[in-house]
Amino acid sequence: MNMKKICKGIAVTVGVPLLAFLLLSLLCQANGKELFRSPIDFRAFVKNTVVTSCLAWAISFNLMTGRFDFSLGAVSILSVIIGGNLAIKMGLGPVELVLFSAVVGGVLSLISGIVYIIFNLSPIIVTLGITLIYESLTYSINKAKGVNIIGLSVYSKITDPAFAFTVCGIILVVLVILFNYTKFGYNARALAHGQAVSVHSGIHEKKNAIGCFLLSGIVVSFAGCMNLAFDGKINSTLGLGTMSVIFSAFLPIFLGDFIGRYSERNIGILMGSIVTSLLSLTYSKFYLQLSTQEIINAVALLLFLVYISNEKKILSWLNRSRKAS
């Protein structure tokens, strides 16, 4: 890899969130506001970044090979309801809560993967069915009370920016190694670029799918832990109510894909999550209503997808314009 390419990679990877930060800071300043005014702002930014990153990573493992896992929202909630209540009842601390939730999350997603493999149905159908089952379980466990840590200040450690970023950093390092320097990662990327060819060349697609499901459950459980620690409770949810959370991760996934071309996909997703968290923080400075936020996010996503889909045309048009001028 030549130096120019490395420099360009770093510039794009760091440049996108940096540019977002500068633009949004200017917007705030122009209106007499500060983007980061207090430590509380920073804590909210960290929470949103970590939650969105974990969700986006978890979705992306299966999405890159064409599987959309609708059950991740339910896994995120159920894993922390089980893991959290276990840790609370055993009088354990935040680290144990995170570990228990990760184990439960891994097992739950592993079950989704096994069901998908055994029944050989479309992933959408399988994961929708699994979502309904897991949501029902959130209602059946602990008398439908979910998990509640209000008054148990020991668990607020999870939202401590240092703790949250450490766990997030460990996840990122593991993902970068796993997807770039192991057989599992090579296979996953090969399958992403052409399933039929990969399978014919000897890659075991089902084994890889199981691995992706398992990994997604472990990663998404940390999003649940962060939500629990920040909100103080996680309620049981029914009627496919857990699915909406998945859609908040779309913008960082697509941004991550774009940035990933210049560096690494998982790092790109983290950078995409930073951008969306900066956007959320900016919305809050203006107390924008949720409906307005969603419209802006949807328009931003649409514009970005239009750009990605027509990138070559747009770039060649820009080149032509530059030459002409």
Added chain:
Amino acid sequence: MKKLVSVFLLLAMMLTAIVAPAVADVQKPNVKLGVAVYNLTDAEVMAFRAYYEDYLAPEFGVTLIYSEAIEDHEQEISFIENCAAQGAKGIISFVSYGNVDTAKKCKDYGMYYIIAATAISDEEFAALAPNEYFLGTMGPNAIEGEQAAAQAMAEFFKGQGYTRFFVAAGDDLAFDMFANRRLGCAKVVGGDNVTGYPELAEGVEFANYYRGFSIDASVKSQALSDAEVILATFGGVENWAAPIEMAGMTGKVHLGTIASFGDMYYTAFNAEPAQIEFLAGKYSSVIGPAFAAIYNAATGYVELARGPQNEAFRINQGYWFATSKDEFNEMYNLANNVGGVYAYAAEDLKQVCGVFNSEATYEDFMALANAWDYESCKARAED
């Protein structure tokens, strides 16, 4: 000795006859009732359900058919049809998507209909009233119930000299209940164009109204930076206690809310320092009279559930206000059957039910239903 035992037994029988409740020990008819709810996981709905299913249903020999979470009128109608197919005699509704049409559907199936724990507009009530299968509504009404609770909450904090307020307003465009709570807050602190109080009230420096049930972490952090008081028109502890504590703002940012006397609020009021300072709360057994009304209608005593002119009733049941730990704990005990007595005990309700008390009247029922306030409930429990 035998004589002594006989006298003792005789005395015991006489004493039992004297202190026994006036409620007759009768054969309870099998009655099926449908209960339509908007959510199965909401803390208030769960508390209501426990009171109905675990306590009243066995006492009255009633089988309850609970809905799934009803999110629109079609689902509501589908549930009504399902209940009719299962032989239900009445519907207690906690949802409000199209009451006139729903009540008409109930009439078609010969089922009675009552709206519990919420109030409806004058226009809607007028449209419902001619339907003889519609019994009435119970719950906090717009002005004396919802607005008054929100006003009391805002005044409580403003009276202490706080000047910066953030109002978590709920979905005030979709539900009258939240619109009225927002209006109640706006009347005291001002700064709200939507409700017609655009100017900040005297002595108020900041007021922001945020609409929606889902409040992002960033908005919460901004509110905690800008405001001294969070006026949460719903789920105060659920949404704000942890962020306030985590931000190290306990004691600096004050919390008041309209919610219910649940376990989470017990923890919050009893924390050191307290995580909440004002609660306008419902209690689970406040829906007891609605159960008695529909039970009467379903068992052939509809005259005990509709007025002398066969009119539907409209009962305003307000909130209990707790402004300190001690006040809260007293109310919590009565609200949650801690002392072995509910605010509306089964025995209280049986007194107004024709099946159990042949002398019950509509006036008795109205008097009981209107005695919802804390002092009345406390007096009843102590009797």
